[in-house]
Amino acid sequence: xxxxxxxxxxxxxxxxxxxxxxxxxxxxxxxxxxxxxxxxxxxxxxxxxxxxxxxxxxxxxxxxxxxxxxxxxxxxxxxxxxxxxxxxxxxxxxxxxxxxxxxxxxxxxxxxxxxxxxxxxxxxxxxxxxxxxxxxxxxxxxxxxxxxxxxxxxxxxxxxxxxxxxxxxxxxxxxxxxxxxxxxxxxxxxxxxxxxxxxxxxxxxxxxxxxxxxxxxxxxxxxxxxxxxxxxxxxxxxxxxxxxxxxxxxxxxxxxxxxxxxxxxxxxxxxxxxxxxxxxxxxxxxxxxxxxxxxxxxxxxxxxxxxxxxxxxxxxxxxxxxxxxxxxxxxxxxxxxxxxxxxxxxxxxxxxx
Numbered sequence: 001x002x003x004x005x006x007x008x009x010x011x012x013x014x015x016x017x018x019x020x021x022x023x024x025x026x027x028x029x030x031x032x033x034x035x036x037x038x039x040x041x042x043x044x045x046x047x048x049x050x051x052x053x054x055x056x057x058x059x060x061x062x063x064x065x066x067x068x069x070x071x072x073x074x075x076x077x078x079x080x081x082x083x084x085x086x087x088x089x090x091x092x093x094x095x096x097x098x099x100x101x102x103x104x105x106x107x108x109x110x111x112x113x114x115x116x117x118x119x120x121x122x123x124x125x126x127x128x129x130x131x132x133x134x135x136x137x138x139x140x141x142x143x144x145x146x147x148x149x150x151x152x153x154x155x156x157x158x159x160x161x162x163x164x165x166x167x168x169x170x171x172x173x174x175x176x177x178x179x180x181x182x183x184x185x186x187x188x189x190x191x192x193x194x195x196x197x198x199x200x201x202x203x204x205x206x207x208x209x210x211x212x213x214x215x216x217x218x219x220x221x222x223x224x225x226x227x228x229x230x231x232x233x234x235x236x237x238x239x240x241x242x243x244x245x246x247x248x249x250x251x252x253x254x255x256x257x258x259x260x261x262x263x264x265x266x267x268x269x270x271x272x273x274x275x276x277x278x279x280x281x282x283x284x285x286x287x288x289x290x291x292x293x294x295x296x297x298x299x300x301x302x303x304x305x306x307x308x309x310x311x312x313x314x315x316x317x318x319x320x321x322x323x324x325x326x327x328x329x330x331x332x333x334x335x336x337x338x339x340x341x342x343x344x345x346x347x348x349x350x351x352x353x
Contacts, residue, residue, distance in 0.1 A: 014054070014127075014130050014134060017130070045090060045093050045094070046090060046120070046123065049086045049087075049089070049090045049124065050123065050124065050127040052082075052086060053082065053083060053086060053124055053127050053128055053131065054127045054128075054130060054131040054134070055131070056082060056131075057079065057128060057131040057132070057135065058131040058132075058134045058135035058138075059135075061075060061078060061079065062131070062132065062135040062136075063135070063139075066135075066139060067327075068327060079128070083121070083124050083125065083128055084121075086124060087117060087120050087121040087124050088117065090120045090124070091117035091120045091121075094120070143326075146319070146322060146323065147323060150319060150320075150323050193227075193228060193231060196224040196227055196228055197224075197228060199220075199221075199224050200221060200224050200225060200228070203217065203220075203221045212253055212254070212255060212256065212349075213253070213254065213255070213256040214249070214250060214252070214253060215249040215250070215251075215252035215253070215254055215285070215290070215348075216249040216250050218249075218254065218256065218257075218258075218259060219245065219249055219283070221257075221260075222243070222259060222260065222263055222281075223243065225260070225263065225264075226241060226243065226263070229267050229271075232271075237277075238275070238276040238277065239271065239276075239277040239278075239279075240276075240277065240278045240279070241278075241279045241280075241281075242279070242280045242281065243281045243283075244280075244281065244282045244283070245283050245284075246282075246283070246284045246285065247283075247284055247285025247286065248285055249283075249285060251285065251350060252285055252290055252348045252349075252350075253348060253349040253350060254290065254346065254348050254349075255320070255324050255325075258317070258320065258321075258324070258346070259283075259292055259344070261313040261314060261316065261317040262292065262294045262317070262342050262344060263281065263294060264313055265294070265313055265314060265340075265342070266279045266281075266294050266295075266296040266340070267279065268313075269296065269298060269299055269340060270296030270297050270298065270299060270340065271299065272297075272299040272300065275297075275299070275300060276297070277296075277297055277299075278295075278296065278297045279294070279295075279296040279297075280293075280294070280295045280296070281293070281294050288347055288348065289345060289346070289347060289348070290345070290346045290348045291343070291344070291345050292343075292344045292345075292346075293341070293342070293343045293344075294341075294342050295339060295340070295341045295342075296339065296340055297338060297339055297340075298335075298337070298338055298339060298340055314333070317331070318331065325346055325347065328346065328347035329344070329345065329346050329347070330343070330344070330345040331343070331344050331345075332344075
């Protein structure tokens, strides 16, 4: 069953049950009167109130609490106040309608009583419960769909790699031969660059087991990547690159290449050989938390928004974070005219050292 069919089926089921309950109550409560006018009003007003409760919780409040954008205490208080207030308004509306609009009551004294509120509150609580079922069902379905898609993407990526992969041993042997040739010709810069490239490729090919890696190795990989990027620059280019590390990277165990998209993005959109460039990377290891911030100037020659042009890199990162660090990550992206600022926080595992 696809998402659209699931949503339509849940809506039909919920509203059929809800309308049956409302009409059953109206029939039992005033069946000995001419209730036709009242039931039309009650169904319309009651359905609107039920819809506010149902969609307000399932579409607005519940997703916020599940994504930790709302604390539990505020959420509970909001739900209680909303249900009580709307139930009171609905009960008062029913009372006033009976008092002022129904001809039957001309010779009968109509008094405000709890009867106008008790079942109204009961029905609204039922719709509140239904909204939880609906919201959790959609959340579960979305998570399962995302997991299946990521699994399929990973399988496709592996297949594509197998189709295009050069045998690693042949490639490394070739790099070693070029490295030896550079040393023979007394060209340490080229030799060092080839060595760093070989380290990068070896890291991507062999180091990771089950996707996990000690942070110190990930940082070594990033430093090699940055050093290779610097080969494009000369001493006259106004380019400042800083990489500050605070804490013990040996204590952190993270997913391989989870930090790379942020660094790639900074070089892709921050480097300008015609203007002053600054790329600042700050990594901090705290107790069970890893904080990584990348701030860079924006190349003025790029007209499009950095976030729009970042495309696959940041989008894939968001998907990986959602799958690999569910409810254990925070990604904040800010952009102004001159700077792009990304902050990533992860709840990490202790390394097995």
